[in-house]
Amino acid sequence: MPTYRFLAIALDASGHVHSILGFAEALKAAGHEVWFTHRERxxxxAEKRGVSFIPFGEDFVDANVEQLMINLIETFADKFRKEPLECLREMAKFADAGLGDTGAQMMAFFEPLNKIITERINEFDAIIADMPGPILNLYNHLIPCFPLISTAPLVLYPSGPPCSSGYSVNSDKSKWSEFKDVFNKANAMLFKMPSHISEAMGFPEFDPDxxxxxxxxxxxxxxxxxxYPADLDFTECAPIRPNWHRIDCWVRKPDVDTEFVIPEKLQDKPGKLIYFSLGTLASVDTSMMKKLIAILAKSPHRFIVSKGPRGDALELADNMWGENYVNQIKIIEQVDLVITHGGNNTFMETLYYGKPMIVIPYFGDQYDNAQRVVDKNIGFRVNSYEIEEEHLLDCIEKAIKDQxxxxxxxxxxxxxxxxxxxTEAIKMIEKQIEKFEK
Structure with a gap:
């Protein structure tokens, strides 16, 4: 089999970057060459995983999309911390307060990305992208393009509950169409590109309605x-959208140059070891983080806490140790339980290492993963908008003791x-590239 050259691209968020690099590792292991283009950060x-790196140009100074989301959550935390349908309604209401502008800034990320692809596309045999959608259609006639979805896959099941709703497959279907309608209108604002980018990319305008x-x-x-693993897939909602294939696992490998030793502060304390992380974005809601820390302080167990980008504003209890950013995979390997926001990377890593979990979803597909945990009876869901001390502590004990x-x-x-x-997916990709080149 010949060696192919892949360009890897991903949305401007840590979860999508970690996902694409996990897939890139597999391509490297199969003997291919991979380049990843993104922000210098x-x-x-990428380079730790043997992936070559192409930075965005020095002239790219627009706001970081992840930072924009952090700012948005800090401003509207009370509105995010609501039942998903109500949260979407709020998004539509406060569009005039800056959400539309935030969406435009997010889409500006595609400008330097498109520039690099356009200028260097002849150097590659294929594109892999953790950003499904029409952007790849711009290059369809040039080289093969393979999109990846690293979120919960309900978006691919038209007959299932609406994605990001957190509705069970067994829930009342009368609510589904209303949610889909509100969800589409709210997201139309975020996916609308600034006109100069749409024109430069040949991107068609779409009707938000x-x-x-x-x-x-x-x-x-x-x-x-x-x-998504086979045992959790939404096969009861089949058929899936055409030409999409499940991969059970492409979890990134731990960094080989790092280890994690349980901090001395926790080593001699009693209780099970629990990892608590709400991810980069949800952890910005410091009010909710403080409430959860206060509850977990009453648990007889020990906690390793990923405090997030606003971690300096958080004070941990005596049964806790944490930093703003921690070595997550190495930690998950060693703990007895994971309390997570349910973002798909952490979700998949927790499953891969066989740990029970409690999911406290905050937005997006986190709700779908949280409900899937409940429907498949592999953990518990605690909603961010209805956190109760007794219930959370009870869920911890049940998750630890339920063999x-x-x-x-x-x-x-x-x-x-x-x-x-x-392995089979990479073989499919290789055959498609070969076919494309003939």
Whole structure:
């Protein structure tokens, strides 16, 4: 099999970057060459994995998308901390307060990305992208483009509950159409590109009133892949959108040059070891973080806390140790339980290492993962908008003591580790490139 050259691209958020680099690792292991283009801040993550790095140009100074989301959450935390449908309604209401401008700034990220692809596309045999949607259609006639979906895959199941709703597959379907309508209108503001970028990229204008995010994200040139274990997939909602294939696992490997030793502060304390992280964005809601820390302080267990970008404003209890950013994979390997926001990277890493979990979703597909945990009886869901001390502490004890629950998670973990789906996916990609070149 010949060696192919891949250009890897991802949305401007840590979760999507970690996802694409996990897939890049697999391509490297199969003997291919991979280049990743993004902000300079991600260079070391790529190069540690043997992936070459192409930075955005020095003239790119627009706001960091992840920082824009952090600012948005800090400003509107009380509105995010609501039931998903109500949160979406609020998004529509405060569009005039800056959400529309934030969306335009987010889409500005595509300008330097498109510039690099346009100028260097002849250097590569294919594109892999953790950013499904029409952007890849611009290059369809030039080289093969393979989109990846690293979020919960409900977006690919038109007959299932609406993505990001947190509705169970067994829930009242009368609410589904209302949620989809509100969801599409709210997201239309975020996906609208500034006119000069649309024109430069040949990107067609779309009607916000007719925008369907699931259709928008589901378009593929030939085929794409999503990241979800077979035992949790939404197969009861089949059929899936055409030409999408599941990969059970493409979890990134731990950095080989780092280790994690349980801090001395926690080593001699009693209780199980629990990892608590709400991810980069939800942890910005310091009011909620302080409330959760106060509750966990009453637990008889020990906690390793990822405090997030506003961690300096948080004071941890005596049964806790934490930093703003921690070595997550190395920590998950060692703990007894994970309390997470349910972002798909942390979700998949927790499953891969066979740990029970409590999911406290904050927005997006986190709600879908949280409900899937409940429907598949592998953990617990605690909503950010209705946190109660007794309930959370009770969930911790149940998750730690329920051996049947642990066995179900370990079985999922073993299947993820033994799956050949990633190997088969790379073979599919190789054959498609070969076919494209003929």
């Amino acid at each position: 991600y260079r070391s993550l 007719a925008f369907d995010i699931e259709e928008f994200l589901g378009k593929v040139q030939s085929f794409g892949f999503y990241h 049947d629950l642990k066995n179900r998670i370990k079985a999922i973990s073993q299947k993820m580790r033994n799956s050949k789906s990633l």
